[in-house]
Amino acid sequence: MYFERILTNRLYKLAKSFPVVVISGARQVGKSTLLQNTLGRESEMVVFDPVIDVQNARRDPELFLNNHPTPLILDEIRYAPEIVACIKRRIDLNRSPGQYILTGSQQWGVMKSMAESLAGRAVFLDLYSFCLSEISRTQPTLPWIARWLASPEAFLSAPQSRIASKTTLYEQLWRGFLPEPQFLSTEVIPDFLSAYRRTYIERDVRLLAEVSDLQLFGRFLQIVSALTAQEINHSELGRELGLTPQTSQRWLNILKATFQWFEIPAYSGNLIKRVSKKPKGYIADTGLISSTQAISTPKAIGGHPLWGATFETAVAAELRKQMAVMSPKPNFYHWRAYSGGEIDILLEYDGIFYPLEIKAKTNPSRRDTTGISAFRIKYPHLNIAKGGIICPCDSIFQLSDNDYALPWDIS
Numbered sequence: 001m002y003f004e005r006i007l008t009n010r011l012y013k014l015a016k017s018f019p020v021v022v023i024s025g026a027r028q029v030g031k032s033t034l035l036q037n038t039l040g041r042e043s044e045m046v047v048f049d050p051v052i053d054v055q056n057a058r059r060d061p062e063l064f065l066n067n068h069p070t071p072l073i074l075d076e077i078r079y080a081p082e083i084v085a086c087i088k089r090r091i092d093l094n095r096s097p098g099q100y101i102l103t104g105s106q107q108w109g110v111m112k113s114m115a116e117s118l119a120g121r122a123v124f125l126d127l128y129s130f131c132l133s134e135i136s137r138t139q140p141t142l143p144w145i146a147r148w149l150a151s152p153e154a155f156l157s158a159p160q161s162r163i164a165s166k167t168t169l170y171e172q173l174w175r176g177f178l179p180e181p182q183f184l185s186t187e188v189i190p191d192f193l194s195a196y197r198r199t200y201i202e203r204d205v206r207l208l209a210e211v212s213d214l215q216l217f218g219r220f221l222q223i224v225s226a227l228t229a230q231e232i233n234h235s236e237l238g239r240e241l242g243l244t245p246q247t248s249q250r251w252l253n254i255l256k257a258t259f260q261w262f263e264i265p266a267y268s269g270n271l272i273k274r275v276s277k278k279p280k281g282y283i284a285d286t287g288l289i290s291s292t293q294a295i296s297t298p299k300a301i302g303g304h305p306l307w308g309a310t311f312e313t314a315v316a317a318e319l320r321k322q323m324a325v326m327s328p329k330p331n332f333y334h335w336r337a338y339s340g341g342e343i344d345i346l347l348e349y350d351g352i353f354y355p356l357e358i359k360a361k362t363n364p365s366r367r368d369t370t371g372i373s374a375f376r377i378k379y380p381h382l383n384i385a386k387g388g389i390i391c392p393c394d395s396i397f398q399l400s401d402n403d404y405a406l407p408w409d410i411s
Contacts (some may be wrong), residue, residue, distance in 0.1 A: 002037045003134050003179070004327050005030065006143065007127060015098040015206050019091045020122035022077075026259035026284060027200060030128045030179045031103045031169075039101055043071040048079035061086045070099040071360050077102040084118070091121045092168045105204070105258065105363055128259075129177040131321040137161045142409040143322035149330060149349045150370075152386040156404060160396060162411045169392050171298035173310050176287020177317070186298070193291035197221070197381060204258055211251070216241060221252050224261065224283065225292040229309040229316070229344075230335070231278040243286065244282050252281075260284050262320065267333035269379055280334045280344075282313045289313065297305050311360035312344060315390050317357075319345060330354075341374030345390075355387040364389045367402040376402075 010080035011034070013023050023184040025031050035045065037299065046068065048054050057080040065072075065086055087100055091176065133139045148155045165172065175181045176187070178196070181189055201218050211217045219241060238248030263279040283289055289310050295301055301310060309310075323329050331347040336342035345356040355372045372387040387403040399404050 001183070002033065003030075003130065003137060003182075004139060005034050005134060006131060006139055006321070007288075008034070008038055008329075009124065009326055011038060011125060014123050015115045017097050017099065018121070018123040019097055020087065020093055020100045020102065020118055021098075022118075022122050022257070023101065023127055024124060025103075025105060025127035026129070027105050027204065028178055028180060029127050029259075031105070032075050033076070033100060033179070033366070034127065035103070035177075038243070039098075040073055043073050043101065044068055045073040045075060047075040050079050052079070054295060058082050061093050065372060071101070072099070073101040075103045076105065078104045078243060088118055091118070095121075104294070123327065126320045126324060127131070128317070128324065130179055130182065130349060131177070131318055132163050133163070133164070133411065135172075135177070135182055136165060136411075138163060138411060139217050141409055143325060145319055145322045145347075146190075146326055148388070148406075149326075149347065149354060152354070152388075156386070156396065162394075163411045164278055165409065168298060168332065169311075170301045173291045173293065173300050173314050174298040176285040176290070177314075179289060183347045189287075190291065193287050197291060200258070200260070205254060207279075211254070217251060218247070221255070221260075221288075222292040224255065225289050226285040226306065228289060228306075229282065229312040231266075231281065233278065233279045238328065247400045260288070264315075264316070264332050264334045264345070267335045267348075269382075284317065286310050286314050286317075307385065308347065308360040311408075312358040314346060315358045318408065335371075337373055337374065337378065339374075341378070342371045342377055352383045352385050354385045355391045359386070359389055359391040361391055362393050364391050364393065364405050366399050372403055373400075386404050 011021070023031050032215070044154040044177040046054060048057065053059055055064055061083045064083065071205060074095070077083065091099065131144070141394055169176070171186070176193070181192055183194055201214055201221070205211050205214065205217055223237065223240060228386045234249045236272060237252070238245060252261060256263070261283060263281045265279050266277050267278055290301065293306060295304055301307055330347040333348065334344055335346050344358045347354040347356065357368060357371055359368050368389050369387060376384055388406040389399060389403065390408050391404050393405050393407050395407065399405055
């Protein structure tokens with residue numbers, strides 16, 4: 001069963017405008033499935049392998065491309081890096097759009113080489129795991145965060161509805177948002193997530209980086225998952241495992257390069273001495289939290305010490321997925337003053353700042369807006385829009401003169 005992706009229209013638009021489109025994303029987020037059900041209907045698709053030289057693509061890339069006319073989809077291009085230079089030469093002779101669609105599940109190595117070699121010739125599109133509207137198969141014309149950024153006032157004055165979910169909030173976070181777990185029974189979800197971790201560590205990490213102790217890297221992934229939604233301190237991160245700050249930073253970069261971890265930079269406003277400059281990090285999928293922390297059932301999430309961090313991770317990832325359809329994308333920050341005020345998500349768009357707090361509670365109060373109020377006081381010269389407290393509440397309601405509670409599952 002194919003679930004329509006929110007990036008489908010954007011993919012078509014880019015393929016009609018650029019000779020090369022590169023789709024990147026983590027393992028099993030649905031890159032191949034998306035292409036098979038969109039551009040793949042009219043294009044040949046070749047899937048490369050890390051061991052087998054498919055049709056001698058690595059040995060003789062020119063001959064390979066001669067035998068595969070465009071439009072052509074090359075899946076997992078990192079396993080045939082020799083082709084990139086040949087594609088570049090061909091694009092220089094013919095700039096017509098939609099010739100090559102390339103995919104990859106990591107951001108460095110071949111993907112970095114493509115960014116350099118195909119500069120001005122290729123456009124990059126990141127595909128993430130499912131967002132809520134994709135899971136429910138009820139996609140709006142525009143994601144709610146795009147409507148909020150267009151005008152919070154218009155958004156609040158218009159009727160808004162919530163996504164009708166087939167699962168509870170606890171179960172959705174426990175399952176995670178990768179496509180495959182959405183079709184599996186709860187009894188086998190832990191098995192899938194365990195296999196996903198094992199395949200990722202034993203295959204991707206071994207191929208991408210010189211990590212001699214894969215078991216230790218697995219423990220590192222476990223610790224990182226427990227530190228999701230926190231500011232990053234590389235010294236503390238590696239201390240428990242006896243790693244140097246340099247090693248913990250390098251390993252964290254591996255997680256980022258394979259789309260298993262993402263970071264939000266800190267907003268400083270040039271007040272260097274009074275504001276934290278550390279980025280905030282998130283594990284890419286909440287299913288990895290339940291797997292690495294041995295959370296056995298959906299109900300166990302609600303009483304787990306990581307409940308708040310897990311919900312914040314889900315919301316931050318959801319906003320990231322929704323904003324992937326926007327061009328240009330908003331600047332994404334977090335903010336925390338040493339005096340204690342903080343904002344989980346701070347979006348900057350068209351010179352306006354949109355503060356968003358994330359609270360894992362159904363009934364937030366005015367007290368939950370103190371971080372947003374502190375930001376308004378700290379930066380009176382900024383154009384700051386109405387603020388939102390994103391939470392698992394039932395409806396939108398006002399908390400203060402400028403701030404509102406927003407259900408996390410607005411459609």
